[in-house]
Amino acid sequence: MAETDSRHPDSTRRSERSRRAIYEAALGLVIEVGYARTTIEGIASRAGVGKQTIYRWWPSKAAVLLEAFLDLVAPVDPAHDHFPDTGDLEADLKAVLRASVDELTDPRYEGPTRALAAAGIVDETVGAEFLEKLLDPGLKLYTERLAAAQEAGDADPGIDPRIATELFVGPLLHRWLLRTLPLTHDYTDRIVEYALYGLRPRG
Amino acid sequence: MAETDSRHPDSTRRSERSRRAIYEAALGLVIEVGYARTTIEGIASRAGVGKQTIYRWWPSKAAVLLEAFLDLVAPVDPAHDHFPDTGDLEADLKAVLRASVDELTDPRYEGPTRALAAAGIVDETVGAEFLEKLLDPGLKLYTERLAAAQEAGDADPGIDPRIATELFVGPLLHRWLLRTLPLTHDYTDRIVEYALYGLRPRG
Numbered sequence: 001m002a003e004t005d006s007r008h009p010d011s012t013r014r015s016e017r018s019r020r021a022i023y024e025a026a027l028g029l030v031i032e033v034g035y036a037r038t039t040i041e042g043i044a045s046r047a048g049v050g051k052q053t054i055y056r057w058w059p060s061k062a063a064v065l066l067e068a069f070l071d072l073v074a075p076v077d078p079a080h081d082h083f084p085d086t087g088d089l090e091a092d093l094k095a096v097l098r099a100s101v102d103e104l105t106d107p108r109y110e111g112p113t114r115a116l117a118a119a120g121i122v123d124e125t126v127g128a129e130f131l132e133k134l135l136d137p138g139l140k141l142y143t144e145r146l147a148a149a150q151e152a153g154d155a156d157p158g159i160d161p162r163i164a165t166e167l168f169v170g171p172l173l174h175r176w177l178l179r180t181l182p183l184t185h186d187y188t189d190r191i192v193e194y195a196l197y198g199l200r201p202r203g
Numbered sequence: 204m205a206e207t208d209s210r211h212p213d214s215t216r217r218s219e220r221s222r223r224a225i226y227e228a229a230l231g232l233v234i235e236v237g238y239a240r241t242t243i244e245g246i247a248s249r250a251g252v253g254k255q256t257i258y259r260w261w262p263s264k265a266a267v268l269l270e271a272f273l274d275l276v277a278p279v280d281p282a283h284d285h286f287p288d289t290g291d292l293e294a295d296l297k298a299v300l301r302a303s304v305d306e307l308t309d310p311r312y313e314g315p316t317r318a319l320a321a322a323g324i325v326d327e328t329v330g331a332e333f334l335e336k337l338l339d340p341g342l343k344l345y346t347e348r349l350a351a352a353q354e355a356g357d358a359d360p361g362i363d364p365r366i367a368t369e370l371f372v373g374p375l376l377h378r379w380l381l382r383t384l385p386l387t388h389d390y391t392d393r394i395v396e397y398a399l400y401g402l403r404p405r406g
Contacts (some may be wrong), residue, residue: 037239118321118325119321121317121320122317167398167402169377171374178338179330194366194370199370200401
């Protein structure tokens with residue numbers, strides 16, 4: 001308890017080099033052996049640091065992995081900081097989904113994303129942490145964009161924008177996670193069109 | 204090689220009791236320790252059979268688990284043998300999705316379904332086997348129902364019914380796998396309405 005300060009150092013006190021090595025080791029291990037068999041000891045050994053270094057900075061394995069993952073994907077995830085609003089809802093949705101397709105099918109991100117998704121699917125605690133830090137912020141941006149479209153008269157005011165969000169992200173992740181068919185821009189473009197205009201005969 | 208016959212006995216030659224014990228052991232183990240750490244040896248030990256018994260009947264761990272799982276869910280999965288066609292597309296879709304919600308949230312099925320989904324997400328070979336035997340047959344029934352609706356003038360003839368299928372199963376599995384929000388009948392009802400009528404203003 002005398003070490004309270006050093007357990008929660010601000011990020012400037014972290015050694016950038018060790019932090020990078022730990023992130024890399026954590027993501028490498030989770031791809032190779034899966035979430036369940038990835039340990040703090042294993043990460044420390046691979047990163048060339050003492051395991052106390054990891055315990056000082058992160059409270060759990062899940063926390064290390066989540067931070068490593070966010071660090072990996074943040075620069076390329078378009079839905080992380082903003083969702084475009086050009087005034088053309090269809091074009092904006094297509095652009096964001098195409099960027100997500102590119103990210104999910106990029107070999108650098110695919111392995112860790114799959115490993116963490118699988119961990120969250122079987123482990124409710126891990127799932128809740130990833131949901132809060134990773135998924136929900138992205139879903140919120142979709143929901144806000146759809147609510148803005150309702151304001152602008154581009155979407156039915158009677159729909160629940162949070163539920164409508166899943167018409168876009170659901171098919172995207174379904175096809176990617178379960179590998180039913182290739183995940184392409186053409187696929188997500190069609191999903192956007194079907195969801196906006198409906199499957200009923202248009203006349 | 205002299206044992207070719209006994210390696211592929213027809214199902215009548217299998218001991219029903221051993222088969223049940225093996226299924227139960229396989230599903231129990233995969234829930235407790237995950238797919239990666241479930242072994243043929245572990246299943247055999249828990250089922251009280253020799254591991255050669257398992258190897259005689261199934262070529263791999265994935266095959267045992269898949270068969271155990273199909274045996275578990277087949278009686279309750281409405282999309283397994285047929286998809287209703289009452290002439291009311293909206294009602295039929297809602298009925299099938301509500302039944303899927305009940306199944307996915309049933310504690311008897313939730314554990315093994317999650318364990319196998321997670322295994323398929325990280326292991327492409329396992330994923331391909333589950334896709335072929337488990338997922339694709341269900342997706343095909345949706346696709347056929349939507350094609351019948353196109354014939355009947357209830358769905359736009361320009362849509363691709365295979366892609367449209369994912370507007371229904373995508374949101375269902377997204378919410379269930381990632382536990383974003385509770386998976387309810389109300390949710391799947393809304394998804395059906397939004398997908399059929401579209402998110403654009405209706406007027």
